[in-house]
Amino acid sequence: MKTGISLQAYNTFGIAVKAAGFVSVTQVSQLQELLGKEQDFFILGGGSNMLLTQDINQTVLHIALKGFQLVEGPVGANELLLQVAGGENWHDFVLYCVANNLGGVENLSLIPGNVGTAPIQNIGAYGVELKDVFHSCEAVSREDGSLRSFNLEECKFGYRDSIFKGELKDKYIITSVTFKLSKDSHKVNTAYGAIADTLKAKKITTPTITDVSDAVIEIRQSKLPDPKQIGNSGSFFKNPTINQARFTELRKQFPDIPFYPVATDKIKVPAGWLIEKAGFKGKRFGDAGVHDKQALVLVNHGKATGAEIWELAIRIQKKVKEIFKLEIVPEVNVF
Ligand code: EPU
Numbered sequence: 001m002k003t004g005i006s007l008q009a010y011n012t013f014g015i016a017v018k019a020a021g022f023v024s025v026t027q028v029s030q031l032q033e034l035l036g037k038e039q040d041f042f043i044l045g046g047g048s049n050m051l052l053t054q055d056i057n058q059t060v061l062h063i064a065l066k067g068f069q070l071v072e073g074p075v076g077a078n079e080l081l082l083q084v085a086g087g088e089n090w091h092d093f094v095l096y097c098v099a100n101n102l103g104g105v106e107n108l109s110l111i112p113g114n115v116g117t118a119p120i121q122n123i124g125a126y127g128v129e130l131k132d133v134f135h136s137c138e139a140v141s142r143e144d145g146s147l148r149s150f151n152l153e154e155c156k157f158g159y160r161d162s163i164f165k166g167e168l169k170d171k172y173i174i175t176s177v178t179f180k181l182s183k184d185s186h187k188v189n190t191a192y193g194a195i196a197d198t199l200k201a202k203k204i205t206t207p208t209i210t211d212v213s214d215a216v217i218e219i220r221q222s223k224l225p226d227p228k229q230i231g232n233s234g235s236f237f238k239n240p241t242i243n244q245a246r247f248t249e250l251r252k253q254f255p256d257i258p259f260y261p262v263a264t265d266k267i268k269v270p271a272g273w274l275i276e277k278a279g280f281k282g283k284r285f286g287d288a289g290v291h292d293k294q295a296l297v298l299v300n301h302g303k304a305t306g307a308e309i310w311e312l313a314i315r316i317q318k319k320v321k322e323i324f325k326l327e328i329v330p331e332v333n334v335f
Contacts, residue, residue, distance in 0.1 A: 005021065010047045011044075012231060013227075016303075022060045026064050028138075035141070043060075043170075048233060050233065051310060061173075080181055082102065089114060090111050094108055098210050107212060110224075126189070138150075140172065140173045159241075160331050231300030236297060247259065250269070270296070274326065289304075
C-alpha cells in the first residue's frame with residue numbers, strides 16, 4: 001500500500017506501517033452504528049500489546065471512548081464500583097484511583113495500554129492481576145453492534161489470558177470496564193520481592209496506596225524501557241509453565257534457574273532468565289533488539305520494521321528451544 005495513514009504514533013513499538021483508513025470512535029452509539037453497516041475493521045486500543053508486521057488493508061477503528069462513572073451495585077461496606085471507558089489510558093486511571101484514595105490497582109501502575117484492552121490479556125504485575133479488581137465489562141459485538149455485559153466468571157481469566165483471547169477472539173470490543181475498588185483500609189499487596197525491597201530502602205513500614213504506586217513506578221522505570229523513548233511492548237513472551245518432572249530435569253542442568261510454583265505440578269520459569277542465559281540480553285540486530293535491563297522485552301531502537309522484530313523473536317524462540325527444550329510463546333499479538 002503506497003498511500004495510507006501511518007500507525008507509528010498508535011503502537012508502542014513505534015512501527016511505521018500504514019492503514020487503509022482511520023476512524024476515531026468517541027461514542028458507543030457511533031461504534032454500534034459503524035459495526036451495523038460494516039464488520040471488516042481493524043480494532044486499535046492503546047496499541048501497547050501488538051507487533052504490526054505489515055500494512056493494514058482495512059480501516060482502523062481507534063477506540064477513543066472516555067469517562068469515569070461511579071455505579072450502583074451490591075458491594076461490601078469498604079468498596080465501590082467505578083466504570084471506566086475503554087479508551088482511557090490505563091496508567092491515568094491508576095493515578096486517578098491513587099489520587100482519589102481508591103485501592104486495588106496501585107500495583108498495576110505504569111502498565112502501558114488502555115483500560116478496554118487490559119481485560120483481554122488480564123494484565124498483571126507485582127502480585128496483582130486485573131481479575132483481582134474486575135467486576136464486569138461492557139462490550140459491543142463486532143458482528144451486529146449489540147452491547148452486552150460480561151461478569152468476572154464469564155471472562156474466564158487466566159495468566160495473561162481471557163475469553164477475549166480464546167473462544168471470543170476478535171468477536172467483541174470492550175467499551176467499558178467496571179472495577180471493584182476499596183474506599184479505605186486498603187489491603188496493600190507488598191509481598192512481591194522488588195516492592196518489599198524498595199519500601200524497605202525508603203524506610204516505609206506501613207505503606208499507603210500512594211507509596212506502593214510510587215514503588216512500582218520506580219521499579220518499572222529502572223527495568224522497563226519507556227515506550228516514549230524506545231519502542232517496546234512490555235514482556236514479549238509469556239513465562240512458560242512446566243510440570244515437576246520436567247523442572248527437576250531442567251534444574252539438574254541449570255541449578256540457578258529461578259522458578260515459581262503456581263499450582264500442583266505446575267512450575268513457572270521466567271522467560272527473561274532463559275533469554276538472558278541464551279545470550280540475547282542487550283543484543284541488537286540492526287534496530288531490533290533485546291532490552292539490556294530485562295531480556296523479556298524486545299525493543300525498536302528506531303527504524304526497525306515489525307518483520308525484523310518478529311525475525312528476532314523467532315531467533316530467540318529457536319535458541320531457547322535448542323538450549324532448554326522449552327517453547328516460549330509470544331504474549332503480544334502479532335499481525
Ligand atoms: N530475569 C533474568 N534476566 C532478565 C529478566 C529477568 O534473569 O533479563 C529473572 C529475574 O532475575 C527474576 C525473574 O527472571 O528472577 C523474573 O523477573 P521479573 O521479576 O522482572 O519478572 P518477569 O517474570 O520477567 C513478569 C511479567 C511483567 C511484570 C513482572 C513483575 C510476564 C510475561 N511478565 O515479568 O509484565 O511487570 O513480572 O510482576 O508475566 C508485561 O506483561 O508486559 C510485563 C512487563
